[in-house]
Amino acid sequence: MNLNKVFILGNLTRDPEVRVSPSGQSIVSFGVATNRFFTDKSGERKQEVEYHNVVAFGKLADTASQYLKKGSLVLVEGRLRTRSWQDSSGTTRHRTEIIAERLQLGPKGVSKGISEEKEGGEKPQEKIPIIEDDEEINIEDIPF
Numbered sequence: 001m002n003l004n005k006v007f008i009l010g011n012l013t014r015d016p017e018v019r020v021s022p023s024g025q026s027i028v029s030f031g032v033a034t035n036r037f038f039t040d041k042s043g044e045r046k047q048e049v050e051y052h053n054v055v056a057f058g059k060l061a062d063t064a065s066q067y068l069k070k071g072s073l074v075l076v077e078g079r080l081r082t083r084s085w086q087d088s089s090g091t092t093r094h095r096t097e098i099i100a101e102r103l104q105l106g107p108k109g110v111s112k113g114i115s116e117e118k119e120g121g122e123k124p125q126e127k128i129p130i131i132e133d134d135e136e137i138n139i140e141d142i143p144f
Contacts (some may be wrong), residue, residue: 001109004079004096005077005078005079006077006078006079006080006096006098007075007076007077008032008034008052008075008076008079009034009054009073009074009075009076010033010034010035010052010073010074011032011071011072011073011074012030012031012032012033012068012069012070012071012072012074012075013030013031013032013033013051013070014029014030014031014070015030015069015070016029016030016064016065016068016069017029017084018032018061018065020143023132025057025058025061026057026058026059026061026062026065027057027061028061028062028064028065028125029052029054029055029057029080029097030052030054030064030068031051031054032052032098033049033050033052033096034049034050034074034094035047035048035049035050036048036049037049045131052076052098053090053095053096053097053098053101054076054078054097054098054100055097055098055099056099056100056103056134060100060101060103061101063103065092067105068103068105070106073105073106073107073108074103074105074106075102075103075104076100076102076105077100077102077103077104078098078099078100078101078102078104079098079101080096080097080098080099081085081096081097081098081099082094082096082097083094083095083097083102083106085106103123
């Protein structure tokens with residue numbers, strides 16, 4: 001059995017770049033930065049940033065180009081693909097991308113990576129909706 005599945009939650013590093021394939025299909029590409037926080041051996045809190053290349057096609061590309069912008073919070077579900085090509089000097093280049101299969105947009109107006117201040121010098125709070133399921137699941141109700 002094989003599985004190629006990726007989930008990332010992060011902020012766009014640039015506005016989506018829109019292209020159209022020769023067949024007329026929309027293609028959009030954008031970068032997403034994800035942060036990892038950890039404590040090193042000396043007890044100091046550290047942050048590590050990873051940058052991801054994301055590509056979406058068709059209606060998903062249209063949605064991304066319409067609603068996403070630099071700094072937007074987005075959850076991307078997709079698969080990894082590495083492509084290679086030769087540049088003009090003959091060097092083989094490789095690029096690993098996430099091919100988006102689903103996108104979930106973050107709350108409107110939230111851009112963690114961009115410094116914004118409200119009146120009075122107060123920074124906006126990032127509000128991500130919390131979805132809780134309080135209903136108990138009865139194992140006998142599962143059909144398989």
